[in-house]
């Protein structure tokens with residue numbers, strides 16, 4: 001069985017949890033506590049980036065980067081597919097997923113916020129302004145992008161890799177108190193997704209390592 005290094009609150013790990021649940025794939029979950037800095041211990045010897053998630057295949061190959069793990073899952077467990085069969089539509093889905101994973105999430109990751117706080121001595125208020133700025137800028141563009149593709153989910157009515165990325169990012173934004181009124185399509189997709197069993201199973205509060 002594959003081993004999955006995760007943390008309940010990690011939005012990148014949450015992406016993978018959604019895909020695992022949608023595909024019905026069982027893994028051995030190994031929590032890495034990011035709050036206590038466990039990512040910098042033994043785990044960093046296996047994954048030098050010291051970030052979660054990572055997935056170690058049954059053959060002992062360690063995959064880092066959530067989008068790579070999603071690609072591995074798509075190759076290994078093709079059903080249900082999380083990319084449309086039409087190649088141009090698949091690229092449209094990836095464009096949404098990359099928008100979130102490459103341009104929104106990295107600016108607001110724990111280590112970035114910690115650096116603003118600890119090394120650059122910014123106040124909580126400034127850090128919140130930083131967080132809100134990048135999420136709002138990203139979500140504003142995403143809202144326009146989704147206007148051309150969304151149905152119940154980001155691309156039509158079935159979940160794709162784009163939803164694996166969007167739902168955790170919205171969860172994270174809500175946790176940081178971002179008002180979602182300006183993003184009705186994103187909000188509609190988020191609320192619909194959270195009525196679906198796979199998305200419920202993947203929620204941070206439904207993980208074994210969850211703490212308040």
Ligand SMILES: N[C@@H](CCC(=O)N[C@@H](CS)C(=O)NCC(=O)O)C(=O)O
Pocket residue numbers: 009010011012013034039050051052053064065066067101109110111112
């Ligand atoms: N691009 C990476 C990002 C991974 C990432 O940033 N993970 C965060 C949690 S969401 C992390 O491990 N942070 C630990 C830290 O900042 O020290 C991916 O998609 O897997």
